[in-house]
Amino acid sequence: MSDTVPRPTLEAVAARAGVSRATVSRVVNGGDGVREPLVERVRRAVEELGYVPNQAARSLVTKRHDAVAVVIAEPETRVFADPFFALQLRGISKELTAHDNQLVLLLTEGRDDHARVARYLAGGHVDGALVFSLHVDDPLPGLIQGAGVPTVFGGRPGWGDGTRDVVYVDSDNRGGARAAVRHLVGLGRTRVAHITGPLDQTSAADRLQGYRDVMGDAGPRLVVESDFTPGGGERAMRDLLDRCPDVDAVFAANDLTASGVLRVLRERGRRVPEDVAVVGFDDMVPVAEQTDPPLTTVRQDIEEMGRIMTRLLLRGLDRRNTGEAAPDGVGTTAPGGPVLPTVLPTTLVRRASA
Amino acid sequence: MSDTVPRPTLEAVAARAGVSRATVSRVVNGGDGVREPLVERVRRAVEELGYVPNQAARSLVTKRHDAVAVVIAEPETRVFADPFFALQLRGISKELTAHDNQLVLLLTEGRDDHARVARYLAGGHVDGALVFSLHVDDPLPGLIQGAGVPTVFGGRPGWGDGTRDVVYVDSDNRGGARAAVRHLVGLGRTRVAHITGPLDQTSAADRLQGYRDVMGDAGPRLVVESDFTPGGGERAMRDLLDRCPDVDAVFAANDLTASGVLRVLRERGRRVPEDVAVVGFDDMVPVAEQTDPPLTTVRQDIEEMGRIMTRLLLRGLDRRNTGEAAPDGVGTTAPGGPVLPTVLPTTLVRRASA
DNA sequence: GGGGGAGGTGAGAGCGCTCTCGGTGACGGG
DNA sequence: CCCGTCACCGAGAGCGCTCTCACCTCCCCC
Known part of the structure; x- marks a missing residue:
């Protein structure tokens, strides 16, 4: 051999x-x-x-590859190392496998990599792309859009001004945030604070928006900007306690932040939920279940999100092949209904912290 | 367009x-x-x-694809959702990119998937494979070995009886465990317990072995089998405290387990490290730094591991192409030194828990 | 009973690339 | 001055597959 x-x-x-x-x-x-x-x-x-x-010989004539690229644009280790993408990939992988497609993974590292990825996609080595880009100012989505490859985005792209037809799948961040805050209000809390994520990410911005939907102009006094990390959550919570010692509830932008918040509250001798109620976001089970007390949080089904994205993309590709004129947005107006942005529901999971 | x-x-x-x-x-x-x-x-x-x-046309004649498959055989969500694979993938991706190779990701889900993966690899769609399979009884490595694709394994494969020439890259689990236990002993602890991982994984088995190297026949009294999860760590620690209330140190098989251990100790009113010292394994930073107290643990450089695996594989492929007869093991005996299993060092990171 | 389909099957022309091999010009040595 | 050598370049033959046609049976219907 x-x-x-x-x-x-x-x-x-x-x-x-x-x-x-x-x-x-x-x-x-x-x-x-x-x-x-x-x-x-x-x-x-x-x-x-x-x-x-022989797939190569086949592709040569059919011009299809039965492969899609998954682009994860994430300069920051922190985010990549959390279970988010792992779950997403899992969902994507399952769905691709079910349709006999391969998954080509492209991770980008810094700016110069963008060109490489764009070139690769434009090179027509894959039939389509699933793109994750969390930052508002990321040039990558634009580049990709320009490459003429059918694409579905994960999460609302930052530059989505609503006029261009981008197809994306996102969780209902805003609605979930509203549910969280309403829950706190329903508990009788009157000074509900919000510790945000990095606001250059649409998910963080949307969650803040949801908070504002309920709290109205609670004023910037109760909103602290943070960064989705436990350490950031700690700092933000200390700030908050110093500035407004009377807060009685915190809606943290994600579970990691909430874990930092809980730690500070414990350290400062505040009881949770009696003195301060806390709600997180994500329902990252290993985190949320292991905090003390277990965290009430907003669940989003990450794996399902990956699955839906894939299904959307493959549907679009399929249309292309069956001859329907499908614009780059993966096929917008066509019988069978247009392929439109999809927003997945979120649900509040009640545990002990609120 | x-x-x-x-x-x-x-x-x-x-x-x-x-x-x-x-x-x-x-x-x-x-x-x-x-x-x-x-x-x-x-x-x-x-x-x-x-x-x-056009890559397809090129492959058709060169019979190379400039693509390698990364196979992650992990039926259990738990493991996949931890940062381990994410980091690994990051390292692999960097190295592959540097050599203009693509990364085709194959995640397996249950038994029937094995056949699919084996077929894919045997189909000659990629030049080589990087395979992660943690379980001793996993049939996948065997199937892949049979597929005749140059392969490097991540972690020592369970059936590695030392006679077959498999190429793998692993952390020095045993040495790291020894260092951890020695550290505890050096602190003057005399009743050092070990909470293991699932022993059908070689990493867990090797860590246990390292513990035994130092403790000799401390007897099964102080060894509790667990499963690498926080919940498992909690259960194991409760058991342990009931059985041996006088334990004064715990070496947990990984950081997640250690976090459970810490929680139980706090709940039972034991001070860490005064009453019981605790050491973990992995140095999963988001976990280890956030525990209370911060966790002393054994660090392994996961990303580097991915990088090395990739380098090894590419080196083997390169030899093939330059005409040297390279057996399936990715090229064993050849000028430039044989491609051999590689064991990466681990280091003890001292924080507050021991 | 013959003509027209319809349903099967095969021949052949590429898909876009690499790579061997033969040809061509420049140059230097005998 | 001629020929061998060398460095460079182009022609052409595929790589293994799909897909369009043309062809060839049958079978049905008039």
Whole structure:
């Protein structure tokens, strides 16, 4: 086994089955229009020779690759190291597998990488792309949009001014935030603070918006900007306690932040939820269940999000192939309904912290 | 832009530059043996037309793909959702990018997926594979070994009886464990317990072995089997306290377990490190730095591990191409030194818990 | 009973690239 | 001055597949 055995070709299978290449090809690709006995013979030949189609040769003529790129634009280790993308990938992978597509992973590291990714996508090596870019000012989405590759974004892109037809899938950050804050208000809390994420990310901005929807102009006094990390949560909470010692509830922009918040509250001797009620966001189970007390939080189904994105993309690709004129946005107006941005629901998970 | 513009071919570039296809090909692939003025002309033509080589056509003739598969065999969500693989992927991605290779991600879900993955790899769609399989009884490594694809494993494979030549990269789990336990002993602790990971994973088994190296036959009294999770750590620690109330140190098989341990100790009113010293493993920063008190732990450089695996694989592939007979193990005996299993060092990181 | 389908099957032309191999010009030595 | 050498370049043959046609049976219907 020291050198790779030359793998059997269509030709070889055809010879063995006593038919033409064309017939073997037909059988391999579904077998329509071939009479049963022949199908059987070809199948056996394929089996016996251990034939596997050469994807390169196939792509060369079909111009399809049965592969999609997943682009994760994340300069910051922190975010990448959290379970978010892992779950997302899982969902994507499942769905791609179910449709016999491969997943080509592209991680970007800093600015110069953007060009590389754009070039790769423009190079037509994949049929489509799923792109995660969290930052408002990220040039990557624009580049990709320009590359002419069917694309679905994960999370609302920052520059989405609503006029361009981008297809994206996002969680209902705003609605989830509203639910969280309403819950706190419903508990009778009157001084509900919000510790935000980095506001150059749309998810953080949308959560803040949701908070404002409920609290109206609670004033900037109760809003502290932070960065989605436990450490950031700690700092923000200290600030907050110093400035407004009478706060009786905190809506943290994510669970990691909330864990920092809880730590500071404990350290300062405030009881949770009696003195201060705390709600997080994400329902990162390993975090939320392990805090003390267990965290009430807003759940978003990350894995499902990946799955939906994939389904959307594949649907768009499929339309392309069936000849419908599908603009870059993955096919917008077409029978079967336009492919539109999708917002997935979020739900409040009540545990002990609020 | 509604329909994809036909992308320029070599032919087109050749025409524009006024040379033959062959010359363009030479230039595109390094440009050796082509006179400078021609190189220049071809470069300009490539630039002007925005030419990008068609990878499928190229693969068809070279039989190389410049792509490697990363196989993550992990039925359990828990493990996949921790930062481990994310970091690993990051390292792999960086290294692959540096060598102009693509990363094809294959996640397996349950048994039937194994066949799919094996078929894919055997299909010769990628040049090599990086495989992560944590469980001793996992059939996947065997299947892959059989597929005849150059492979490097992440972590010592369970069936590695030392006789077959598998190439793997692993952290020095055993040595790290020894360092941890020695540290505890050096602190004057005499009843050092160990809470293990799932012992069907080699990493967990190796850590236990390291513990035994130092403690000798401390007896099974002080060893509790667990599962690498915080919840598991809690249960194990409760058990332990009930059975041996006098334990004065715990070496937890990973940081997650340690976090559970710390929680139980706090709940039972034991001070850390005064009453019970605790050491973890992994140095998962977001966990270890955020525990109370911050966790002393054994660091392994996960990202580096991914990088090394990749380098090893690419080196093996390179040898193949340069004609040296390279057996499946990615090329074992060859000038430049055999490609051998690599064990990366681990270091003790002292924080407050021990 | 013959003509027209319809349903199967095969021949052949590429897809865009690499790579061998033969040809060509410049140059130096005999 | 001629020929061998060398460095460079182009022609052409595929790589393994799909897909369009043309062809060839049958079978059905008039």
